[in-house]
Amino acid sequence: MKNRWKIQLEITECPFYAIGDYRVFELGRCGRVVRISIGDNAVRRRIRGQESARIEAKELEFTAAHLTIMLNYPAAQRNTAPILEALLQHVSRTATGVALEVSSGSGQHVAALARQYPSLQWQPTELESRLLDSIGQHTAGLPNVRPARLLDAAGDWATQLPDMEAHSLSLVVNINMVHIAPWRCALGLMAGAGRLLRSGALLITYGPYAKDGLLTPQSNVEFDAHLRAKNAEFGVRDIRELEKAAAPHGLRLHAEIDMPANNKTLVWKKD
Ligand SMILES: C[S@@+](CC[C@H](N)C(=O)[O-])C[C@H]1O[C@@H](n2cnc3c(N)ncnc32)[C@H](O)[C@@H]1O
Structure with a gap:
């Protein structure tokens, strides 16, 4: 224009x-x-x-x-390289098929992911329509990125992504959403990814997590309090609770990778 x-x-x-x-x-x-x-x-x-x-x-x-x-986003600028590195431990650079990103935000991650994995077709998604433009800007010219589309992780994915068949995806990635969204979004993510991923494929989630009711260090405790004060439905999630949410959808925790700034990359595998 x-x-x-x-x-x-x-x-x-x-x-x-x-x-x-x-x-x-x-x-x-x-x-x-x-x-x-x-x-x-x-x-x-x-x-x-x-x-x-x-x-x-x-x-x-x-x-x-x-x-x-x-x-x-400066946070995305900082965490993109470590996330790509963690992903390489579990997803081959030559992986093929369709990869879905849930809550793509600015589009910085999907642009980097698409460059690292040129044989995957990337589908960015967002809850917020106003972010679609930014995702399009970051991914302009990348032949393996589809136009970003709307997806509410907490909603019914079959209705929102009617063209995506069950057990058809090679990878689902979700960065920094489950603690900055109501719990129903984590439930929706597990249900949606569980339905769409093919057997043996991975869901990758990244963010701060508690484990067995324990959240460390103090900076994460403070961040959690900060989130909950902002919105009572937000908060750092416990890996054990996520495992319980994932299990009915055939997703098992496969690997847990410690990341900079007290974050973790969690690798979930579809049965
Ligand atoms: C902290 S931002 C992270 C964005 C991006 N993944 C990143 O790491 O830079 C959280 C994102 O979650 C998205 N989000 C919140 N609720 C959501 C939902 N119900 N479904 C999908 N995305 C959601 C927001 O729109 C926002 O882009």
């Missing part, structure tokens, strides 16, 4: 980066720099306080119809 603006939001630290209206929340609570390029003229604005951030947010909302927003 001729007059389409490209906006790149650079967001520094923000544990809630996809909650609420990102234009308000990210800029208001977490934003530091907004870089706006209109044609060749780059305008850089520094946001210092809450008030100026709100003004900026309104401005963005006002012009939203003209914008293409490409989000870059």
